[in-house]
Amino acid sequence: MTSSFPSAKPQKGSDIVLEQLKKRIESGEYSPGYRLPSVVDLASGFNVGRSTIREALSALKAMGWLDIRHGEGTFVSDVLPSAEVQPESAGFFHSKESFQEILEIRKYIESGCASLASMRRTAEDLEQLQMTLNLMQEVLEDEKASEAADVQFHQLIARASHNSLFIQMMDSLTKRMQESMGDSRRLWFFSELASGQQLLEEHTGIFEAIRDHDETLASARMMQHLVKVESVLGKMMPPRETR
Incomplete structure (x- = not known):
């Protein structure tokens, strides 16, 4: 035997x-x-x-x-x-399951936010989003300030959806978003050789779709933006076990 x-x-x-x-x-x-x-x-x-x-x-x-x-x-x-x-290095990315879960939530909440924002955004919403994009351009080389502007941009899209539940969900995720944002940006920059400028261009593309009332494109670009980070994480972390 x-x-x-x-x-x-x-x-x-x-x-x-x-x-x-x-x-x-x-x-x-x-x-x-x-x-x-x-x-x-x-x-x-x-x-x-x-x-x-x-x-x-x-x-x-x-x-x-x-x-x-x-x-x-x-x-x-x-x-x-x-x-x-x-944590031991071999098991480090198992501890990142919570990070993966945050990304999963963000994909579906934020693609919905972008879709609604494209239909409901006001001139004031667009002005605030544009100001945040301008800020992101100014602080490209400042890691902390860049992360803060990144989080602000995503929160403003939720507010532009004018859906109180979306806004509440995004606000409740703020702390975890700030923690995961730094990790996700580093993973994307250093695993994919991306740059702050490329990340800004992705955000600009989302903004333009919202500005142009393109519901489908706004949702798709937001989903693509977050799936890219998830795919990088997937290369560096063993698949999650399912029961």
Whole structure:
């Protein structure tokens, strides 16, 4: 009689890179403030593709081990995560299930908001949305200010729907949106090599559909915007188990 064992899945290349880099930080080889080699050099050193390196760096950034600065490089965080509260790297993305759930909710709530906003928006709604887009352009290089403007843009679309329940749902999600927004932006920027300018263009496309009373396009562009983030997360996280 043979014993049954759980299936052993091969470790992802990005997980291996993540663990090796994390060990170098923990050992002090890469000390706080140390600038890591470029993505190209790391890919050559680990003998993996650049996308694998970007996935590992994105994960370490989200976990608090790295600070990725646009145009400057990747640095070890000045303040490292506490070992007592830091999840094991192999299981890190399992703890991101709540992030995935927030994205699932946002997809369906916000595509509906965009659809209604395209039919009900007022001149004042459009003015506020345009002002927020202008602000997003001004603060492209300021991570915190950019995230805040991003959240504001999505909340304004809910308000432009003039549906009190949509507005209440979006307001209740504000704190979690602010937490997930930072993660989702980092995942998109560093896993897809996207930029703040590209993200602004997506928001502008949503705004234009709302401005033009194009209900179908507004909903589709909002859904596409959020599905893109979800697809990046899916590459970096094991599939959720269903019962």
